[in-house]
Amino acid sequence: MNNHLSHSHLLKQFSYINGRWHSNSSLGELAITNPANGELIAKVANAGANEACLAVESAKEAYREWSKVPAGQRSLLLRKWFDLMMSHQEALGQLLTLEQGKPLSEAKGEIAYGASFIEWFAEEAKRVYGDTIPAPSADKRLVVIKQAVGVVTAITPWNFPNAMIARKAAAALAAGCTFVVKPAAQTPLSALAMAELADQAGIPAGVFNVVVGTDHESIGKVLTQHPAVAKFTFTGSTAVGKKLISQCAESVKKVSMELGGNAPFIVFEDADLDAAVAGAIASKYRNAGQTCVCTNRILVQQSVADSFTQKYVNAVRQLKMGDGFNSHVNIGPMISQEACDGVHQLVETSIEMGAKLLMGGENNHSGFYPPTVLTAVSNDMPIARSEIFGPVSPIIQFDTEERAVAIANDTEYGLAAYFYARDIGRIWRVSEALEFGMVGINEGIISNAAAPFGGMKASGSGREGSKYGLDDYLEIKYLCMGGI
Numbered sequence: 001m002n003n004h005l006s007h008s009h010l011l012k013q014f015s016y017i018n019g020r021w022h023s024n025s026s027l028g029e030l031a032i033t034n035p036a037n038g039e040l041i042a043k044v045a046n047a048g049a050n051e052a053c054l055a056v057e058s059a060k061e062a063y064r065e066w067s068k069v070p071a072g073q074r075s076l077l078l079r080k081w082f083d084l085m086m087s088h089q090e091a092l093g094q095l096l097t098l099e100q101g102k103p104l105s106e107a108k109g110e111i112a113y114g115a116s117f118i119e120w121f122a123e124e125a126k127r128v129y130g131d132t133i134p135a136p137s138a139d140k141r142l143v144v145i146k147q148a149v150g151v152v153t154a155i156t157p158w159n160f161p162n163a164m165i166a167r168k169a170a171a172a173l174a175a176g177c178t179f180v181v182k183p184a185a186q187t188p189l190s191a192l193a194m195a196e197l198a199d200q201a202g203i204p205a206g207v208f209n210v211v212v213g214t215d216h217e218s219i220g221k222v223l224t225q226h227p228a229v230a231k232f233t234f235t236g237s238t239a240v241g242k243k244l245i246s247q248c249a250e251s252v253k254k255v256s257m258e259l260g261g262n263a264p265f266i267v268f269e270d271a272d273l274d275a276a277v278a279g280a281i282a283s284k285y286r287n288a289g290q291t292c293v294c295t296n297r298i299l300v301q302q303s304v305a306d307s308f309t310q311k312y313v314n315a316v317r318q319l320k321m322g323d324g325f326n327s328h329v330n331i332g333p334m335i336s337q338e339a340c341d342g343v344h345q346l347v348e349t350s351i352e353m354g355a356k357l358l359m360g361g362e363n364n365h366s367g368f369y370p371p372t373v374l375t376a377v378s379n380d381m382p383i384a385r386s387e388i389f390g391p392v393s394p395i396i397q398f399d400t401e402e403r404a405v406a407i408a409n410d411t412e413y414g415l416a417a418y419f420y421a422r423d424i425g426r427i428w429r430v431s432e433a434l435e436f437g438m439v440g441i442n443e444g445i446i447s448n449a450a451a452p453f454g455g456m457k458a459s460g461s462g463r464e465g466s467k468y469g470l471d472d473y474l475e476i477k478y479l480c481m482g483g484i
């Protein structure tokens with residue numbers, strides 16, 4: 001067993017359904033490997049549609065009681081889950097680095113980030129308020145109450161195998177819903193460890209369920225179409241999100257989507273260039289560039305382009321690439337060699353179209369892709385049109401503020417955007433003109449549980465976290481009392 005699995009009590013190898021570890025899967029096992037070296041970490045029983053149906057039916061049964069549990073008691077159980085996540089932060093972080101590859105410091109940061117949503121919604125659970133409305137006539141009383149939507153199903157990605165689940169499950173459970181999630185088959189161990197800690201926290205059987213399987217089509221059909229499912233929530237690529245939305249249409253499921261991004265990072269001539277460099281590095285190279293809110297295009301005003309580019313390249317050269325368990329490493333492996341190949345294809349095609357390579361750009365088939373900087377990029381090049389999802393910085397120059405906003409908005413996506421400027425008029429004009437759900441102003445890291453996370457256009461719908469995050473898991477019911 002890998003020496004980072006010393007906390008093997010958190011290493012679970014079966015789907016967690018109705019409070020039980022579900023060993024009798026007829027579909028064999030899936031091998032979970034370390035993306036840094038290809039080593040086998042563990043094998044997990046491969047569940048399928050049958051297990052997904054069992055999980056949904058268990059969640060439906062559990063909903064009858066869970067939705068009636070007083071909010072204060074749900075809050076205490078979520079708080080206990082939060083406490084357990086944080087007291088196991090090191091073990092959960094090691095498991096996450098093993099299966100996903102990010103540097104251990106980032107992995108432990110993700111555990112704290114995921115846990116912060118459980119803490120946040122443990123508190124929000126107690127603040128689901130209704131309304132009384134002045135009636136149009138003396139014989140009526142108008143009241144609004146809010147109720148849990150019911151069984152919630154979810155599908156989540158590999159890049160944040162803890163936090164993307166916590167961000168959904170915490171809100172769902174706080175609202176009184178029950179929850180079934182299919183994590184990415186590349187990174188199920190973090191989800192199963194979360195289930196173990198939910199069990200230890202005393203969260204009742206059937207309330208939180210994890211179904212692990214490679215047949216995501218069959219499992220997905222159950223999670224999007226089973227009649228007992230009230231709401232489906234997805235975090236992943238836009239292409240898959242579109243397919244899953246269509247699968248929900250027939251039974252008119254409530255849907256929330258956290259999809260792809262193409263974040264512009266605009267550096268204006270009045271920016272603090274050193275701060276802009278630090279912000280761009282933080283936003284671009286987190287998780288080796290494999291986050292939905294990573295800077296995807298760096299737009300620099302011509303008058304400061306040379307100065308910024310030199311500073312930026314010098315800073316990128318300080319980044320260390322290697323195994324995430326090496327404490328000096330900032331850039332871990334990509335999730336797969338196929339992911340490296342996809343990123344390299346974008347780099348090569350854009351260079352053929354005129355982009356200039358300033359550093360990096362080698363694909364040595366090691367599962368790692370080096371920090372790379374391209375300049376002389378135009379917004380029509382593949383490296384600018386696509387969500388890179390890798391450690392590549394394309395630099396695009398612009399002349400005017402209006403042109404910068406036009407380039408920034410010239411994408412199907414609308415998740416996160418960033419810009420550095422100090423003129424207050426510019427800050428307001430650009431903030432209001434950018435077509436993105438979240439805007440970092442003189443800041444490259446903007447995600448936290450108190451803020452509404454989400455996007456517009458092809459980046460999806462709905463918000464996760466914040467005081468808005470419960471809305472997606474609640475039905476608003478209007479009561480009209482007559483004959484008073």
Ligand SMILES: NC(=O)c1ccc[n+]([C@@H]2O[C@H](COP(=O)([O-])OP(=O)(O)OC[C@H]3O[C@@H](n4cnc5c(N)ncnc54)[C@H](O)[C@@H]3O)[C@@H](O)[C@H]2O)c1
Nearest residue numbers: 156157158183184216217220236237240258259260261292
């Ligand atoms: N907006 C956000 O909050 C957010 C957060 C993280 C990742 N993402 C996006 O996710 C993408 C990267 O993650 P990924 O590669 O895991 O995305 P992906 O869409 O390929 O996979 C996401 C999940 O969907 C499942 N899936 C894939 N095809 C399916 C199908 N036909 N039916 C049912 N399930 C299916 C996968 O098994 C996985 O669990 C990027 O586009 C990134 O921007 C967005």
Ligand SMILES: O=C[C@H](O)CS(=O)(=O)O
Nearest residue numbers: 159160290291292293447
């Ligand atoms: O990759 C998508 C995540 O939502 C990014 S963040 O950790 O929430 O900023």
